[in-house]
Each structure stands twice: as C-alpha cells, then as structure tokens.
Amino acid sequence: MVHQVFDRRAVSRHQARAAGAFQEFSFLAEEVADRLTERLEDITRSFPIAVDLGSHGGLLAPRLRGQHGIETLISTDLAPAFAARSRGPAVACDEEALPFASGTLDLVLSSLALHWVNDLPGAFVQIRQALKPDGLFIGAMLGGETLKELRECLVDAEVELEGGLSPRTSPLTDVRDLGMLLQRAGFALPVVDTDRITVTYGSALKLMQDLRGMGESNAVLERRKTFSRRNTLLRAAQLYHERYAGPDGRITATFQVLWMLGWAPAENQPQPKKPGSATHSLAEALGAQVCGVEASSPLDDTSGNG
C-alpha cells in the first residue's frame, strides 16, 4: 500500500481552478517547457507517438508540433478542464493510473506534474511499460529545495503565533532518490540533474497568490481543513521580507527543477560490458605508460606546465 501523502482530488480541484486564468500564472510552466524542448533537441531519433503527461493545458504541443518526427502528441491532465484547453488530442488521466497500452509510445514527456504524485515509483513503472523498446522518457519535477524560503518563514511564523506546526507546503523528492527510482522502474541509461529558477516578487503574499494561480496550492492530505490564519500568513510574509528582500525591496523565490531522462530497454542500446572482458588496456588506448604505485602522482608531472 502506497503511503498517501497527496490528496489527488485536491490536486485536481486546484488545477481545475487554475485552468481558467492559467496564462497569467504560467510563466514557470512555460519556462520549464522551453527548457524541456531544448533538451529534446539534443536527441536525433524520431518519435511518432508522444505524450505530454500533465500538460497544463497542452503546453508542449505547440512547441513540438512537426518536430522530432512527432505525428501524434497527446496532452494529458488530471483535471478534465485543464485537458480541454489543449489543442490536438487530449486525455484526462491520473499519472498514478495511466491509460496507455504497453509498448505503444515512442516518447513520454512530463513537465512539472510528477511532484504531486503519491506513488512515483509506480508512475515510473507505468511510463516505462507504456513506452516502446528504446522509447524515451524526459521528466521535470520540482525538487526539495523549491520554495525553501517560504517554507522556512511559514514554519517560523506558525510556531511563533500558533505554537505548533501543520504540514503546509508539500514534501518534494530529493535528486539522489530519483536516479535510483528510475533504475528500479526498469529504465536504461538514466540521467538525472538539477536546475534552478529564481523568481522575484513584490511580496510574499503575491507569491502565495501566484502559487494558487499556478494550481500549485498545498495538497498535503493532513493539511488543515480550516483556512490558514491571516495573522500567520502576514507574519510569514514579514519574515520573508526581512530575510530575503533585495536592495530593491523585492523578495526572491527559488524553484528547483529535477530533470530525469531514461530509455525503455532495447537490444540495440549500449550495454555495459562484463568486467575483465576488455581486449586492450586503457593505458595503451591513452598512450600512457603504466606506473607503479611508487611513481610520483600525475599532478606533480603536470605542475611544470601550468
């Protein structure tokens, strides 16, 4: 049984609420979609059937139409109202229960959707299964350092004014966990790296308002059913300003983006060789001489050149 951290109904509700005026708040999603599009440019094979999983109303479709041999790009969202915004084929589906037959997709892209998923390993396995052999998955999700300034200020304000804590912003995944999760889900040649996007705001209250606009409000199951006390939010905004305002009085908010890439295994992919199966020595290939352990360190050899 997967530990249920996120209330998927709340996630869906937040997204549906955001769908109406999303373009006003979509800068973060747009920025990540641009970066994802750039990453795909480095890959030369063609992908006839692609899925944008958690597409925020079809953000990738206009960027990728006619590119990379894509013939069909299916945009999905958890909230039907969000899916309905996309042009071209769209499906409302839950990232935790994918509706794609196994071995049918050439490419799965996911931009800022997977950080709301309870069962990330399960989602990865389903993505891998839906891919054809040698199909590609590229995902971007918010990492654990996202909004660290806001979390810290909310915690401090709450302790100060209410004498206790409630889960407020959502728990996020660590970059170190991701590579392992991809590997366990059966992806070949997984690559994980991280990126940082810094946004400045007039005030922390405006930031909180924007998070709501992006459909990114807290969906932690144990969140309090009552609204946050206004005093606590105001105090948090005040702390935020004291600690993180620049000379111009604007505050900065950090978003950490975790990038992940993996291939569905296929026969023709590069495979690691068995240890000891090499026929040439590395030293020979490098044109170097093999030194004994007593030999001076290579650093000393090159120091004269610098």
Next chain:
Amino acid sequence: MSETAALRAVDPKLLEILVCPLSKGPLRYDAARQELISDKAGLAYPIRDGIPIMLIDEARSLDDTAG
C-alpha cells in the same frame, strides 16, 4: 461552453492506444453514447467534447444499468 460549439471528435489514434487505467484491459468504443467501455473492470469512461476522461472516479459502473 455553448451548445452550438462544434463537437470535437475523438482522435482515432487515441482509440488504438488507450486501455482501462484500472485493469489495463482493452476498451470498446461506444460511438452513440460517447463512452469507452472496459468489460474487465465493468466501467464506462465518458468522452466529453472529444476528450476521453480516463478517471476511475468519473467512470460509470456498468452494474448500474444492467437493464
């Protein structure tokens, strides 16, 4: 959304690759009712304005309409 808006047709490519998210079993397309039916799971997923709603919460249980 107005009543007169042109209905979006479901993309035929989707029908080829979609399966039931619960059972991962095949789906039958009911064009008249605009539903994708999973016999294995006993669920009918609605298609609204050309968009298959592949959410278990939104699906109609087939037991309800045995008649």
